Amino acid sequence: MMSPRVQLLLILAAGAIFLVVFRELGPSGYQLGLLMRTMILMIVAIGLNILIGQAGLVSLGQAAIYGLGAYVAAWLAVRHNVSFLPAIAAAILASACCGAILAYPTVRVRGAYFAVITIAFGLVFENILIEWLSVTGGSQGLIGIPRGNVFGVVLTRPIYFWVVAVCLFFAFVVQYNIMHSRYGRAMRATAQSESASRALGINLAGMRTLAFVISAALAGLAGGLYAFLNLYVNYETFSFFHSVSFLLMVVLGGLGTLLGPLLGASILTYIAEALQNLREWQIFAFSVLLAAVMFVMPRGIVGSLSDLYHHATSRARRREAEPWPNHQISVEPAALMAEHQTDAALVTEGLTVRFGGLTAVDNVRLSVYAGTVHALIGPNGAGKSSLLNLISGFYQPTSGDVLFFGERVGGRQSHELARRGMARTFQNTELFGQMTVLDNVLVGFHTHYASTLTETLLRLPRFRREEFAFRERAQQLLCLVGLSDYADDEARHLPFGHQRRLEIARALALRPRLLLLDEPAAGLTHGEIEDLKRLIRLLADNEVTVILVEHHVEMVMAVSDHITVLDYGKVIAAGTVADVRDNPKVIEAYFGRGNLSLKRPDRLLPEPVEIGGAK
Template identity: 40%
Template sequence: MKKLFAILGLALLVLLPFFITSPYYLHLLITIAIFSIVVLGLDIVFGYTGEVSIGHSALFGIGAYTAGTLLFQFGIGFWPSLIAGPLVAAMFGALLALPALQVTGPYLAMVTLAFGTIVQILINEMDWLTNGPLGIKLNTPNFFDWRDYSSFLPFFDMSAKRMKEMQYYYVVAFFLIATIVVINRILASHLGRAFEALRDSPIASDCMGVSVYKHKVIAFVTSAAFAGLAGVLFAYSEQYIAPNNFAFDLSIQFLLAVTMGGRKSRLGPILGAAIVVFLPNLLADINLFRIIAALIAAVAVVAGIFVAIKQPENRRSIIVPVALCLAFFVFSLFLQKITDYKLTVFGLMILFVVYYLPDGIVGFLKQIVTQINPALVKGHAVIDAKGDDAHAWTKVAPATLTADGSLLDGRGILMQFGGLKALDTVDLKIKPGTIHGLIGPNGSGKSTMMNVLTGIYVPTGGEVTFDGRAMAGLKSPEIAARGIARTFQNVQLFDELTLIENVLVGLHHTYHATFFDVAASLPRARREEQAARIRAASILSFVGLDKLANEEARNLPYGKMRLLEIGRALALDPKLLLLDEPAAGLTAPDIKDLVGIIRKIRDHGITVILIEHHMDVVMSICDTVTVLDFGHKIAEGKPAEVQANPRVIEAYLGGSAVAA
């Protein structure tokens, strides 16, 4: 089905110019293709990682001005610019993304907005480089000089001439296709999975060694490079660039194009780009505008009546959008001079799309198709790799122990929240190859300990040595890379990924393919993906979830979610596995399976720290148990000793079991 669409799209792209006779419309078509490249790139940031960039017009402008200044100052033409433009734009992208993405919140939006405005001012001011407000003139590029060959290949008349508009169209179309192919490959790779995972659960991402920060930066820089590429194509298509080609409005148009067309798809951004390019034409002619407004109103009324009959419970929620569409039509009748109110119409469109078409046109169509026949809309690529027991495990690398033979040695760990000491100078030694229980009443600091050990909290004091190295100052992804994996008390799965994709995110560390390997689909990248899939399938069958491999994680029952979390953590090939209440919410038979799984994990040489409230589980499988109460360690030893310790009994049951 997808292949059919791709072939149809390709044929359309190739044949379209033959049906267009007017050079004006051919130029519009080229512009649509160029904008599509920007918007497809923007979708990686906006659709997949969920960050908002209001600076893409500036990155686009930087690409265009790289081409312009190379030609204007150094006489370097089109083909070298195609490499320089994306590079320069990517560098500026990194300059913005590296500081702005360190913090969560609307910072990237704020920084890119400021950047967009200031780049425009700078292009204007730096006239020694950019020729300032006068702009730069360019010609369509030369083909390579193939004069010698044209005698027997007259069909390719490419003798050092300037390209005709039609020929340039095919150059742009080629880059559009290349963009789509590269983006498809990236998104289907481990990088694409990382983009989706970090959106579903940033914390789990970090703890699986998939740094949220790093991957957001990769996404933004990639997106900037595409904007730069499009900028070069734009400069040679317009043949004249000036600073106000790249104003703030353009960034908003790109964002509108992604949202309106539909995020997280290839068709959506292209559709959106087409609408945005046609918009000025639409808004130039009052009569055309009125007709379109009337059409929109008619469609809204029909859709409204349809919904009102089919789903009476939603009646109220559709009154507002339908009324707005009607009001919009009435507004169009009263307008005298549309050009004055162009931006108002534009703003209203954004508001409408944001609220009533949040998934864009493509998303809306998908919804309708799903209602008719759910089988037609495929959410995830089905991964049917078969796993086996042999592939589930890799050999655990020998660990470096401390002088007294501990794998992990925490000394005087202090975690203070304001005046509250959640952990008060706790020592914790974990022997390799053991299951170490961590128990204590609610609020005793067990989960805080987990969060300190995995770098989610930075401890106020104390130090931790793991595998022979100090862990001070390490962030969660680095700690994960050193071999500490974890599960979460409040399950943190990548809800919208399938089970096998969840495990594949855990296997992220096994990929060594670079961005370019993936983009070019080199054998190395394919080999790694194949190996990881078999491994993931094997891990799933170990935790008993192989039958559900292609189900979305959010559809799992609670108990199975916990098993999937364990599987995902195992994918990290950890030396130490932290399990935070794995038995919570599990039924008795499930708990039995869980105990078996934990034992097997230990038998494969992985050390386990287990936080658990089910005492029978703790007592039956733990080699050592540490008891925390109000941030203090009150007991430690073999399960039976701890069970008999009066201070432990007091902590759990209260009273004064212990003599003062």
């Protein structure tokens, strides 16, 4: 299979050849203008593909941002005689700022709410264009835009053709560099699992705002180019209908694919031209044709063809079961060190959380020592997972505090705690199902990248070094959990036991000082549980503190150094394995008061067994 870089070079080479051949054929002025309009719409579609295909945010106000770029460039050129390059730069900046302002309230909602907010913005913008006569020219628009010039060269239509082509090339490379970077992986992660993204240190609002700003900036670039192509702008070009058209371009071409926006924009633009003779039946014919294509290719043209290609070329291969954990692979402790060294990795001080009249965690005081395995056990509904959510920042405490290596972190957001070295898995696996196994682990390294967005977009040396190093380390972590043979598979296709392994490998990519495991043995076979025991002890031996929530009592006894027992949100017992095993309150919590007469606590909690020399 070709690498993404080779694919990019082939796509760019094919595009360059097409443009050169097209110009040599001597197209008419109408054909040249139509192709330029198509390329401009491709730029808008590329930006929308980053927003929808990567970040999973459906915007129906893209035409308004496109129009903002066009009107800013036109207003500067007509009213202030600003030349081409400054006007285009202002269009990009104004649209990007508008995107950032619009993103602030909107990225905190999802689905239909997000779409409704962007629709409202588009409708308000359209009315502003009509009513603000002194600036926008009202329904007449802005006319008499001078033909642009760059460094004294007048941008005639043949020259302007290449200017638009260069801008399309720039937009396409931006899309590629975003998709194949930590930013693109983080955007896709936030679209597929918000909880897992937060647990890996990703700021959801920040990442979605970035996607919105990049999308808006590209729309502004396209708007500025459109103004200098048409030499006038009018509100009718930026209506809600055009926002729907942009969305259809991306969906038809294939969400999240490189070529999808280009193909979708080309098809819709040229089909609209071909159906003009149908007059009032144009929209009907267009809709029927579009519906038929989407019925046959539900993932868009490029996405569906890509699936067919992979299905036709992939051969079933036998995967050998790899032993895990692989002791030849080292476990990296977190590089982040606490300001004040302490023996306690985690301390909770009277931690309490209430949901209405229900107290899920009640005044819990807990001390977890560094480099140990500390188990939390108790009957169903005892508050174990709620306590884990409080510790990791997914719940905000009603009262009490949390000290993480001596630092007070109670009430902090989960992504902030993850950046301090607190990782976790979930009771129900929270994988990024439509991403590859390798990319799932690479998302775990997100907070450890030092390269900036500029370095990423320009592919500067530090970005290349980091990407190579983290990919190599991700492969090692997959080898640690026995999944190196599945690196290129989508995570959703893994067997359930392998998904548990992958979630642990992804958490280890964070280089945690504290790892919270929420029922990691659930759904595993006996052999997988034995492997999991060895992995947990291996982590503790490598100075990774583990808090284990688990119902598999034999496993808890085998791997734990300390145990805390919860019942109805309260701590009823705490201490070593022997202390807890013989505690009457623990027996009562599990079997009820009537079973205290059995006098057989050893039947509840078995003796610890040795695992690699540790008890």
